[in-house]
Amino acid sequence: MRALRFLAVLALLAAACNAPAPAATSPTPTASVDIKRTKLDISYASLSDQDVHKVSSKKILDGAIAAINAEIKKTGGKGEIAPIDFQDVTETTVPDFKKFAEAAAVVKSQNPQITADRYADVAIEGMMSATPDCHTYYVDPSGGVHRSRPEPANGSLARIPTTGTSLGGPDEAGLAGRMLPGGIVYITWHEFVVTGTYKIFDEVRKMMDKGVAAGGRAWLFDLRGNVGGFDADTIAAFFLNGEKMLNIVYRGGGAAVWTSARKEWRLPDAYQLPLAVILNDRGGSGPEVFAADLKENKRATIVGGKSVGCMGATSVTNMTDGSRLAVVVQEFTGANTGTIYNNVGVQPDVQADDVTAVDKAIEILKQKF
Template sequence: MGRSLGFVAVLGLLLMACNVDATPRTSSPAATADIRRSRIDITYSDLMENDVHNVSSKVALQAAIDALKAEATKTGGTDDFPALEFQDTNQAVLSDFAKFADAAAAFAARNRQMTPNRFADVAIKGMISATPDCHTYYVNADGAGFLSRPVRTTGTDAQIPSGGTSLGGPDQAGLTGKILPGGIAYITWHDFITIGTYKIADALKAMLDKAVAMGAKAWLFDLRGNVGGVGPTDAMTSWFLDGQPTLTTIVKSGNGGTATAIKELRLPDAYQLPMAIILNDRGGSGPEVFTAGLKENKRATIVGQRSTGCVGGFFYAQFPDGGQIAVAALEFVGAVTGTKYNNVGIAPDVPADDATAVSKAIDLLKQKIAGG
């Protein structure tokens, strides 16, 4: 079967990817047409080995067949694909894949209007659609991308309120802040990035320091339009907690362990102010991980709309002829409540549309400040 795709889950709240050797896993008997079999093989093997949703081999193979039949019909060919019996298991079945691949090659021979590359694209797109997740995607040799779970957003980016006293920004991560009337520190940024000498955690901490020095009484983080990235979300969440459990990692085989806030990173009492976070469906990943740990411990009130639901990590393999396949290999659930966030999103505590989210968050924080 060749070398398998190995995956080591790192129990930190970072979205991660691992680059691996991508050799075909199954035997390759002579085919009647070129279907880029090794590319489809690698995709199937990666799904069966790593998919956190435990997609069935039968379901994945049948989804590929259905997609090929639909494409053949669409392009004026024949959809005469033989009915095949597959085992219903979440493990790779080499004999079933070989059965599928041989039948697919014969099908391709009857549908020459599909090029080998197009044939593989359709089969792989169909296969990954059987296990939709924002982390599962396919990039072909030409650089075209195919998502297993297309995300269609309707929300806006952060809407910075007028007035107030500037805390600085925007910088390269879009970090911008101001002290609003009543002592509410409004802060927004659009990337969790660490590039060169720039670290979002350091930049944000410096802005928090400035806000506290100016007499801030509450935090308002507007994370609409934040696209995430590789940022220290676990450390940033830890600033406002006291060692509590935050998120549990789920992998294909089950529970991958629970992360807790790093007690030593908790900020002084002057920083432990009432907090609201604004979310919507525009952006996800890093802001969701940051927010979920706080929500689990009732440390922040979430205002706005349900977030994207891209709360996990992926594992990718590069194809020898270019492109790659990424598979959702882990997802996070609430360590306190057990709430599922990946593919679901974070529900707001205070629903609000984009036009009124900031004003509702401000009113909420003013009430908390007044209540002590």
């Protein structure tokens, strides 16, 4: 009996040793094709989850496909990504991204003339094109900036008048002041700088102190070419008294949130003089917020041209290769008028070109004495 059992065990061992080996799992044809898939995944999710405009997943992925196909054609390549039936929803859809990535890899394998980095850059450009906004942009590994809403500026930088007497500057923020004939205090700066050692609101206040001491009768703030920065609301509050300024719009909607001028920042009556602000389409964000805060409360006359419309806030995702993607997560509207400013701009109360803007502003201010 034991002999029979022993033979049976031997038979089983022999069968096991002679059984065919399990089939090896074959890699997918595109598994080794580098399209920077992780970066594309992160970029797609950032846009579909965070964009304040709630752009659809379908538009984001369709934009990437269109951009890749255009690059293939531009470089004399082969094939293209065929249309894919994506879900038209405003949320990240993993199965749809997978369809896109696999199709993109297949076509990339046919186009070695496009590097993996360039392929990813183009795809991200296409994704962003679905939701153009000043605050949505991509910085590639080499430092190149790809904007979702490229709008070349035509306006000039601030031009400090040669008449009158200097009140000081320019300093590190470009802050300079000048007492013009007739008591007009001209002030300009190119960035709302706030650091551990420099605060633009303190420095503007000091410049205004000089203007009041010199007998100033009106303020002329020339913010053409100002690139923005921090605490524009603080300087606007110098001229307000607790009023609402701007609504903050979030992706999720919900109850309105607004900014209000802090009463403790209002300057004394000696500083509450007529005020004009010059803007154009060069620069944006901080100077636009400052001007809109005042415009919402009819506290200043805006002179010049329509501003660029860069009024919101962004969330930045840093990639491991040194690139980064910024996505707009807030935008501002008028708290009192409901005016849409982001991607539209601040409309001037008085239109003027760059050559005549200062003279026009002076003329308006003198009428308010």
